[in-house]
Amino acid sequence: MQILYLLIIALMIVGIIGAVVPAIPGTSLILIGVIIWGVVSGSFAAIKTPLIVTVIVLLLSIGVDFLAGYLGAKQAGASKWGQIGAVVGLVLGFFGLLPALPFGGPLLGILLGPLLGAIIGEYLYQKQIQLAVKAGIGIVVGTLIGNLIQGLFAISAVAVFILTTWPQVYGPFIK
Numbered sequence: 001m002q003i004l005y006l007l008i009i010a011l012m013i014v015g016i017i018g019a020v021v022p023a024i025p026g027t028s029l030i031l032i033g034v035i036i037w038g039v040v041s042g043s044f045a046a047i048k049t050p051l052i053v054t055v056i057v058l059l060l061s062i063g064v065d066f067l068a069g070y071l072g073a074k075q076a077g078a079s080k081w082g083q084i085g086a087v088v089g090l091v092l093g094f095f096g097l098l099p100a101l102p103f104g105g106p107l108l109g110i111l112l113g114p115l116l117g118a119i120i121g122e123y124l125y126q127k128q129i130q131l132a133v134k135a136g137i138g139i140v141v142g143t144l145i146g147n148l149i150q151g152l153f154a155i156s157a158v159a160v161f162i163l164t165t166w167p168q169v170y171g172p173f174i175k
Contacts, residue, residue, distance in 0.1 A: 001040075001041075001169060002169055002170070004040060005037070005165070005169045008033040008036055008037050009033075009158070009162065011029055011030075011032070011033045011036075012029065012030045012033045012157075012158045012161065013158070014029055015027060015028070015029030015030040015033065015154055015158070016030070016151060016154040016155055016158060018154075019061060019147065019150040019151045019153065019154035020147045020148065020150065020151040020154075021147070026061065026150060026154055027054065027057055027058040027061045027150070027153065027154050027157065028058065030054050030057070030058075030154060030157050030158060030161070031051075031054045031055065031058055033161070034047055034050050034051050034054050034161055035051070037161075037165060038051065041165075041168060043168075046164070046165065046168060047161075047164065047165065049160060049164050050157070050160050050161040050164050050165065053156070053157050053160045053161075054157045054160075054161070057153045057154065057156065057157040060153055061150045061153055061154070064146050064149050064150055064153070065146055065150065067146070068142045068143060068145055068146025068147075068149065069083065069086075069139060069142050069143045069146060070083075070142070071142050072138045072139050072140070072141050072142010072143060072145070072146075073135065073138055073139045073142060075138055075142070076134050076135045076136075076137060076138020076139065076141075076142075077131065077134065077135055077138070078118065078122060078135035078136075078138055078139055079121075079122065079125050079126070079135070081121040081122055081124055081125035082118040082119075082121045082122040082125070082132070082135045082136060082139055083118070083121070083139060084121055085117035085118045085119070085120050085121020085122065085124075085136075086114040086115075086117045086118040086121070086136070086139045086140070086143075087114070087117070088117045088121070089112075089113035089114045089115065089116050089117020089118065089120070090113050090114045090117065091113070092113055092117070093111070093112060093113020093114070093116075093117075114139065114140055114143065115136050115137070115139075115140045116136075117136075118132075118135060118136035118139045118140065119132045119133055119135075119136035120132075122135040122136060
C-alpha cells in the first residue's frame, strides 16, 4: 500500500509539472491520483476534502488558463489572429514541425512555437512588425504567468491530499 501511495504522489508531481509546462496533463493527473487512491483505499470518505479541493483547483486552472492568455493578449494589443497564431505555433512546436527548429524537440517547440505563431498571426493582421512582436510577447507572458498560477494551485491540491491521506498510510505526523 505504501509503494502505491508513493507512486500516486509521483503521478501528482508529474501533474504539478504539467500544470506549469504546456502540453503535459496537469491538474487532471492530480485528480486521477486522488480518485485512484479513493478506489484502492476503499474509502472515498477519507479523500472527500482532497477530492473537492482538486476539482476546484481543476476548474480554477481552466479559468486561469483562458483568462491569463486573454489578459496578456489584451494588455499587449493582440487580436484574435495573434491568439490563433499562438495556438497553431504551440501545436506545430509540440510536434517538431517548426522549420527553424530542427533541434530541441517538443520542449523547445512548446516554448518558441506560441511566440512565433503569435507574431506571424499578428503580422498577417496588422502588417506592422513592432506591433506583432509586442502582441506575441504579451500572449506568451500572459500564458507563462497563468501557468505559474496553475502550478501554485496544483501544489496546494497535492499538499491537501498528502496532509489528509498521510496518516492513513504512515500514521500521524506528530507522535
